Amino acid sequence: MSLSCRAIIQGPVRRLARHNPAVLYYVKTNAKALALTIDDGPDPITTPGILDVLERNGAHATFFIITGRVPGNEKPVQRMVDGHHELGNHMPRDEPSIRLSPEEFERQLLESDAVLSGFSPMWWFRPGSGRYDARMLATLQEHGYRCALGSVYPFDPHIRWSWFSARFILSNAQAGSIIILHDSGSRGRRTVKTLSTVLPALRRRGFSMVTLTELIRLGEAR
Numbered sequence: 001m002s003l004s005c006r007a008i009i010q011g012p013v014r015r016l017a018r019h020n021p022a023v024l025y026y027v028k029t030n031a032k033a034l035a036l037t038i039d040d041g042p043d044p045i046t047t048p049g050i051l052d053v054l055e056r057n058g059a060h061a062t063f064f065i066i067t068g069r070v071p072g073n074e075k076p077v078q079r080m081v082d083g084h085h086e087l088g089n090h091m092p093r094d095e096p097s098i099r100l101s102p103e104e105f106e107r108q109l110l111e112s113d114a115v116l117s118g119f120s121p122m123w124w125f126r127p128g129s130g131r132y133d134a135r136m137l138a139t140l141q142e143h144g145y146r147c148a149l150g151s152v153y154p155f156d157p158h159i160r161w162s163w164f165s166a167r168f169i170l171s172n173a174q175a176g177s178i179i180i181l182h183d184s185g186s187r188g189r190r191t192v193k194t195l196s197t198v199l200p201a202l203r204r205r206g207f208s209m210v211t212l213t214e215l216i217r218l219g220e221a222r
Helices: 003-019 046-056 074-082 102-116 134-142 162-172 185-204 212-220
Strands: 033-041 061-065 086-089 146-148 178-182 208-210
Touching (some): 033 185, 033 212, 046 185, 061 074, 074 086, 086 212, 134 146, 178 185
Parallel strands (some): 033 061, 033 178, 033 208, 061 086
8 A cells, every 4th residue: 555545544543533632543652563452252263263363473452342242251351361462341232332322321331341340450442333422432531441443444344355454454554553353253264364464564564563551651651
């Protein structure tokens, strides 16, 4: 992808970040580090495969968990924590969070928090379908959460070619980027393939793949 195409993609992200400082889209840092985020797990088959490829490449990620999928899949979630990955709140079901009433949004946020807090402390949130409004952000702040989206999103739920996701990420990733990929079923299988290509290539470029919290710390140290 050319630099002009990259500017077309990154420009709107920078504008969104300026207008919505409460939402994390990327981190300004001089460190050659990126944050990998993976939505919609856990899955009994694909999550272990994702964890395997991360381990092989010395990479860490923030997993945004749908808590309705946790019962029966506690082992892969615990493996995330044991492997020094990070958990984030992605609500109990895969649905647009913005469509919920304020009361139901808060109820579901706390329902998921109760599940995930049994594994590790919680402070990251990602809304279902990526949309949010001011009342959602106020509720998140009240309960100690920060909303995180991203700056490198290859639309992997919709464009079903892992080669496209890999090329998109490698063409757009830069220091401080936040990458979004997905777990569960066919999406998870594509993510395993995508990461098997992307992670070694990024390592050769000198990048490390870290959690959101680690990326924030690197930004503070610049």
